[in-house]
Amino acid sequence: MTATPAGRATAAAPAPARRPRTPAGRAGRAADVLALAVLPLLAALALPAAFAGGGTRRWFGxxxxxxxxxxxxxxxxxxxxxxxxxxxxxxxxxxxxxxxxxxxxxxxxxxxxxxxxxxxxxxxxxxxxxxxxxxxxxxxxxxxxxxxxxxxxxxxxxxxxxxxxxxxxxxxxxxLGPLLGKAETQLARLAPAVERARQALLAASNALDAVRGAGLRADDLAARLAALAPELTKLNQGAGQHGVQPTLERAERVSREAAAIGAEAGRLPEKAAEIDHRLVSLRTRAQALTTRSGQVDPVLSELRRRFTIACWQDLQQVPEQAAQNVRQAEAKLTEAQAARDAQRWPDATALLSTVRALLNTTDEAVSAAGDRLNRLNAVQKDPQGEIERTRFAIRDAQRLAMTGRTTPDPRHARPLDDAVARLERAITGLEGRHPDYWHFLTETDTVRRTAARVVAQIREERGAGH
Known part of the structure; x- marks a missing residue:
């Protein structure tokens, strides 16, 4: 390469086909160029600018x-x-x-x-x-x-x-806000619900231990508690295996059942004491009814002697039925005592309920004989009192039916007119040598019930705005 005064340079050899591709190549090439004193300043500045980036990309502008x-x-x-x-x-x-x-x-x-x-x-x-x-x-x-x-x-x-x-x-x-909020709420409930179920089971177990310590077996409660063991196992396995919602429902169900078992266990000593008290009370009542049943025969004897057969015929079976009911009640009391001794509390409770029903029926029958004699004595002595009481009931209903009206409503007047006629027939039936006082009393009872029904109907209609 030769230099001209104008500063141009003529290459003595062809220029290389490619720029150097590596940093070392670029440095060597720069040294060669700098060694050529004849290169113009523009070429000397252009070469370092072309290779200063240090990259490997070609120059595309x-x-x-x-x-x-x-x-x-x-x-x-x-x-x-x-x-x-x-x-x-x-x-x-x-x-x-x-x-x-x-x-x-x-x-x-x-x-x-x-x-x-x-x-x-x-x-x-x-x-x-x-x-x-x-x-x-x-x-x-x-x-x-x-x-x-x-x-x-x-x-x-x-x-x-x-x-x-x-x-x-x-x-x-x-x-997703509402759905996600609901789901997160349920998830937040999960751990406390499971813990409550565990605590309820523990409390029920402790209550049963206390009852057993008092000498009560509570076998049925123990069986119910044992039946919850598989549920506790599933709770311990967690929601990952059984699902969140089923686990929540299971926890709540276990909590309720365990709480019920614990509560029943806590009431068991009180229930035992109550059954003992009822046994004594019903046994005493049965004995008293036995004594009272023996008094029915003298009452029936007096009814037969003084009144017509219609006044006492329906009471003929009272002494025999009362004695039979008392015997059944005493037998059930014996069974109830055995159930209590075996701590079969539901059986003892059911048997005592049967005893009470038998004694109630007997009490009503025995009382009916004495009440019949008392009522017949009263009406025989003064039938006018029964008549006036019944007439007052009719008149009271009639006054109410006419309140605010010039003529009564036929729906009210007709049954009251029938009641008046019925009372008059009952009064007429007292005439004669052997009046049927019991028929008279049943008729006056029916008349008073009719009057009371009309009064109730009128008040209901007026209260409803009719």
Missing amino acids: GRAESQRAEAQAAKDAAASAFYELDTAQRDLRISMETITAVDDSPAARRAVADFEALGQRIDQASGRYIQAVDATDLDRDDLEASAASRARADLTAAKDELLNVKRELDRFSSG
């Missing part, structure tokens, strides 16, 4: 590098959108798992279906993003400006689609 930079920026933006969408989907999947673990309602099932559909949209958008990334190597040395431009467009489109799907996912997530 400003437009290619600009397109490469824009494509890389689009790639970074798409990667950021992809990461945000992936993170949102992961977070939402946790929320959906919370909902599906607790809720099987139609709304929850629709949410699951919608989330699956969104998952398909996410997969499609992610696939397009990955395809756009893989389509062009932005680090290639010979990347052309058109390829970089296409990559930028594809990556921008992929980013936009990722952002659109992310917005859909956000809208879907915001609509």
Whole structure:
């Protein structure tokens, strides 16, 4: 190479076909150039500028590098959108798992279906993003400006689609609030509910131990408590195996049953004392009814002697029936005592109820004979008192029927007129040598009930605004 005064340089040998590709090559080449004193200042400045970047890309000018930079920026933006969408989907999947673990309602099932559909949209958008990334190597040395431009467009489109799907996912997530809140509430209830069930079982077991310590077996309660053991096993296995909602329901059911067992065990000493008291009381009552039943025969004898057969015929079986009922009651008392001694509390309670029913029936029958004689004595001595009492009931009903009216309502007047006629017939029946006083008393009772029924009807109608 030779130099001219004008400062131009003429190459003595052909220029190399390629720039140096390594830092060492570039340094050697720069040394050679600097050694040529005849090179113009422009060439000496241009060579270090060409190799100062230290990269391995070819020189394509400003437009290619600009397109490469824009494509890389689009790639970074798409990667950021992809990461945000992936993170949102992961977070939402946790929320959906919370909902599906607790809720099987139609709304929850629709949410699951919608989330699956969104998952398909996410997969499609992610696939397009990955395809756009893989389509062009932005680090290639010979990347052309058109390829970089296409990559930028594809990556921008992929980013936009990722952002659109992310917005859909956000809208879907915001609509899950009620379902998610309900599910989280139930999950928050789970641990306390299971703990309450365990504590209730422990309390029931302690109550049974206390009862046994007092000499009471409580076998039926112990059997009920033992039946809850499989439920406790399932509670201990947890909601992961049996589901949140079934576990909550099981915990509440166990708590209720265990609490009931504990409460019954706590009342057992009181129940035993109550059964003992009822045994003594009903035995005493049976003995008293035996004595009273013996007094029915003299009453019947007097009724037969003084009154017509219609006044006492229905009482003929009272002494025999009373004696039979008392014998049955005493037999049931013996069975109840045996059930109590065996601590079969339900059996003892049922037998005592039967005894009480028998004694009540006997008491009413025995009392009926004495009451019949007393009423017949009273009406025989003064029938006018019964008549006036019945007439007063009719007149009271008639006055009420006429209140605020010039003529009575036929619905009220007709039964009252019939009652008056019935009373008159009953009074007429007292005439004669052997009046049927019991028929007279039953008739006056019927008349008074009719008057009372009419009064109740009038008051009901007026109270309703008729």
